[in-house]
Amino acid sequence: MSLFDVYVALWRRIQADVGRLSYSGINADEGGHFQHDGCGAHKKPEIVISRPFYASPADEPSEFRSTGERVDIKSELFTLAHEYGHYLSWRVETPREQWAQYHAAAFHRDGVVNQNDWDAVPTALSDAEKQLISDEETLAWKLGRQFIPSELLPEYDEKARFGVHNHRYRLGLDELWPEDG
Numbered sequence: 001m002s003l004f005d006v007y008v009a010l011w012r013r014i015q016a017d018v019g020r021l022s023y024s025g026i027n028a029d030e031g032g033h034f035q036h037d038g039c040g041a042h043k044k045p046e047i048v049i050s051r052p053f054y055a056s057p058a059d060e061p062s063e064f065r066s067t068g069e070r071v072d073i074k075s076e077l078f079t080l081a082h083e084y085g086h087y088l089s090w091r092v093e094t095p096r097e098q099w100a101q102y103h104a105a106a107f108h109r110d111g112v113v114n115q116n117d118w119d120a121v122p123t124a125l126s127d128a129e130k131q132l133i134s135d136e137e138t139l140a141w142k143l144g145r146q147f148i149p150s151e152l153l154p155e156y157d158e159k160a161r162f163g164v165h166n167h168r169y170r171l172g173l174d175e176l177w178p179e180d181g
Helices: 003-017 073-093 096-115 118-124 127-147 150-170
Strands: 020-024 032-035 046-050
Touching: 003 020, 003 073, 032 073, 046 073, 073 127, 073 150, 096 118, 096 127, 118 150, 127 150
Parallel strands: 020 046
Antiparallel strands: 032 046
């Protein structure tokens, strides 16, 4: 089974479970996102994978951009699993009240970033909001891990470690690491 076959199998699983899954050409400083209440008029859970120049249709998995360039499927597989982890957290793992608190904290963070920039986040969010965001990111990586082939788990775990660290750094909870570049 090729890596793209694994990617497609997870894509199909997510489509069956979540419903909406698609690419977006907007590079919003993230590999993807999960929205429990949908974006725009949809108002249903959805996962979006950020891929500039995605090949149409947007809701079908592809190995290529519209330019014919091959994408980094392994990296996108990791993102897809992580975003599905957010869905599983919302749907099964996290109590509703805690999810609502996390969502409010993430919404607050996004508002701060949109009005200012990431530098304003550490002082604008409470310690409780920062912890909710950090905890959810950690859980999403953990829940997504089960969808990664065993031979890729060391790389996934490393991406998860840096992914959580990146969030914690932007929240003002971690200092830069020497390997952050």
